[in-house]
Amino acid sequence: MPPSPPAIDSFDLAILAMLQRDNTTPQRLIGEAVNLSAPAVQRRIKRMEQSGVIAGNVAVVEPAAVGQPITIFVEVELESERTELIDAAKRQFSATSEVQQCYYVTGEADFILVVTVADMAAYEALTRKLFFGNNNVRKFRTFVAMDRVKVGLTVPLPG
Amino acid sequence: MPPSPPAIDSFDLAILAMLQRDNTTPQRLIGEAVNLSAPAVQRRIKRMEQSGVIAGNVAVVEPAAVGQPITIFVEVELESERTELIDAAKRQFSATSEVQQCYYVTGEADFILVVTVADMAAYEALTRKLFFGNNNVRKFRTFVAMDRVKVGLTVPLPG
DNA sequence: TTCCAAATGCAAGTTTGTTTCGCCGGAGAT
DNA sequence: ATCTCCGGCGAAACAAACTTGCATTTGGAA
Incomplete structure (x- = not known):
């Protein structure tokens, strides 16, 4: 080996x-x-x-400066937890550019998404596409960010 | 001007x-x-x-490779929405290294945190410090990430 | 039309990152 | 105990990228 x-x-x-x-x-x-x-x-x-300890080297773009000033959290709850349907959801969320981050989680929700959009109309259109257009989505809850207090991917390092 | x-x-x-x-x-x-x-x-x-369109240039570190394999979402609900207490919470969350991201949001919660920790014991200690040790925190809900399906700060760009 | 401002391309200079070389220290075998 | 091999480190030469200055062009306003 x-x-x-x-x-x-x-x-x-x-x-x-x-x-x-x-x-x-x-x-x-x-x-x-x-x-x-x-x-x-x-x-x-x-x-x-x-x-792979360093996963990438990236420039951090200010969303508001490129016309995407709204950040939204979405908790998604599915109807069925069948592995195949979970995987399908993962693929769909990953392939959606407005979905900046997607986590599969335990607890009262199945997925938590971080979404970046230009305005609420764009978010409404996104919900139609991702949630109302998907029979396996039981419900979802929306949290609109008023203040991005702390944003980053910084990992706490010992020492 | x-x-x-x-x-x-x-x-x-x-x-x-x-x-x-x-x-x-x-x-x-x-x-x-x-x-x-x-x-x-x-x-x-x-x-x-x-x-400021480019907010920074950073290396993305794989948390699991540096002993922080657990990502947790926390919805925090405060007792009082007084501006002064909100600001105090923002400052405390920002100053906590385990809090990778912090958003002040509308909806059923006041804050959403993304937390990175080494194990559940570390998370338990963090909840004592941030939530149980803070009289203004009414309650909080925990979502443990089983799969970081999509992670990044990539902003969707028109064109 | 004419002038001004801004942006582009070219070329040279400087800094940065990369590679190669030789040296040192430690582990294992004789 | 000594020798040898292996891996990592530091110094210097090398190559590449980034940065700067200048002449030119382009677009727009007067």
Whole structure:
């Protein structure tokens, strides 16, 4: 079997902490901050990208600046929990560009969606397509965000 | 008054679409894709960063790889909707590293949180700190994510 | 039509990221 | 105990990308 990648150590965590704040930080500065040479930093970053610890490098776009000022949470409850229907729902939600995030959850709902739209008319159209047009959706509850207090994908890192 | 920044055009949208997928894409390739020279691409990116259209450039870290495999949604309902108490809650949630995302919403809840933790014991400790230790929290509902079907901050872009 | 402003493309300069090389330290075998 | 192999680290050379300045063109307003 292939050699398992080395475990994450405190150097890696320190590097990740900087990169998930700003991945344009020069490797030289990262090296100074964590007491490593720039090539060592580079090797560790590359390794973490290949092993999947770093899932991607992305620009964060301000939705309001591109005409999508409304963020909405939706709790979706299905009629049937059959695996096949769950998977179909996952696929449909994933393929919908307005659905920024989709989670399959325990509790009083089956899915929680984070939706980004231009206006409420667009949301209404989306509900027709995703929910009213789907016999397996028993009901859904809508929460409109008035304030995006904290937004990001930052993961809390030990150390 | 300061000159208002130029409106976003279809070139900008095409550039954003590529950057929010992978912001390490060389500007030369972006230029080829959108029919612009590399410096023109560079100028537009810089302008959008300064004007806030691009809110940041970050590495996306896989939570499970750094010992935070559990994602939880929490709907929080407050006792009082007094502005001062709302703001206090916003500040407390924002300052909590386990709270990855926090939204102030309409509907049957006041806040929706996205929480990242190592295990349920850590979540239990967090609820004690944030909810049971706060007299203004009337109740909260927990949804544990079994599958992070779609995760990201990607904004749907026209065009 | 004429002038002005903004944006583009080209080319050079600078910074950054990448690769290669040699060295050091540790684990295992002889 | 010593030798050898292996993996990682640091220094330097290399290549690539990014950034800047300037001349040109384009679009619009006077």
